[in-house]
Amino acid sequence: MRLPRVKPEHRPHKYGQDKIRIGGAIYGIAAEITDPDGFAWAALNIMDGTRTQREIAGHLHDRFPGLSVDAAQRIVDLLVGSGYVEDAAATPPGELSATEQERYSRNMAFFRRVDLRPRPHGWDAQIRLKRARVLVLGLGGTGSHAAWALAACGVGTLHCVDRDVVELSNLTRQSLYRESDIGRPKASVAVARLAEVNSSAEITGEVRQIVRAEELAELVRGFDALALCADEPAGPDGIRVWANRACRAAKTPWAVGGYSGPLVSVAVFDPAGPCYECLTETVEASLDAPPPVLGDTGVIATSAGVSGHLTAHAVISLVTGVPELPGGYVTGVNLVAPDQHVYTRHPPDPRCPACGPPSPGPP
Structure with missing residues (x-):
């Protein structure tokens, strides 16, 4: 220095x-x-x-x-x-244009404050965002807010996937859509709207329903992070388990956000930490009642927005390393009980079928 x-x-x-x-x-x-x-x-x-x-x-x-x-x-x-x-002698890198430096100046001030790793310059995190390829799966309440935040923050390549069309009831909480969009595919509307937010990003999308684990595994390949904002197929062997195993195999960090009424949470995973399956198995075993089902119909704009932004923030942290947090945890808030902060993290479960040690082969 x-x-x-x-x-x-x-x-x-x-x-x-x-x-x-x-x-x-x-x-x-x-x-x-x-x-x-x-x-x-x-x-x-x-x-x-x-x-x-x-x-x-x-x-x-x-x-x-x-x-x-x-x-x-x-x-x-x-x-x-x-x-x-x-x-003080560091100069902005040539990889960011003067326009980008102006656009992301508040980002830089944020990262400079919270990043405690010595860097050659203050733009390291922003450059990592610019180079990142992020997949957003699901563009509803959580996903629309997450996609907007990721595009606005400067993720260089953003791919948005959703199977649905815009409906009237979506407009209470899904930030990318307007009344004039009703009946149009969410993915198409999202791509056009996000391009207006950040024209320097490469934003693509597809209208697609993921119905098999193999499809998700193929889709995840080549991305630096996954923001899972879809909740179907649901159930113990549904899309979250598919995402867990696909990301584990591809060594791709990922985050999954959701809400259950006023309870808003995000779970964050990296390839080195406890995975979704061993974490949920441990959490559910410790509960006296069934766990909340994320993605139910009880939601308003604020709970969807908090959910999406928590998910986007987790993805930003995974991509930039700022702050550098261990994966394999759940965090969140209860919007009607602010003193009930959600946080849990458990060590890997050695019996976990996804991240536990491989079973010994036949003698």
């Missing part, structure tokens, strides 16, 4: 005699530094993008004569590697 600068969102604050907080506690990404000698505080306050790492270390050595040059350099290196510092 040529010219370290503390990210503006992470301006450090000193409290007490020897404590520094950096990162903003309310965002869940803060760090607390114990700094009895004031070395870190002094270094952070001159990391303003005008000095090299070596110059900052030299300043510390001059200010604190008892601090060796090597020790001062180690302090600077630790702070630079913390993720709260950026390179």
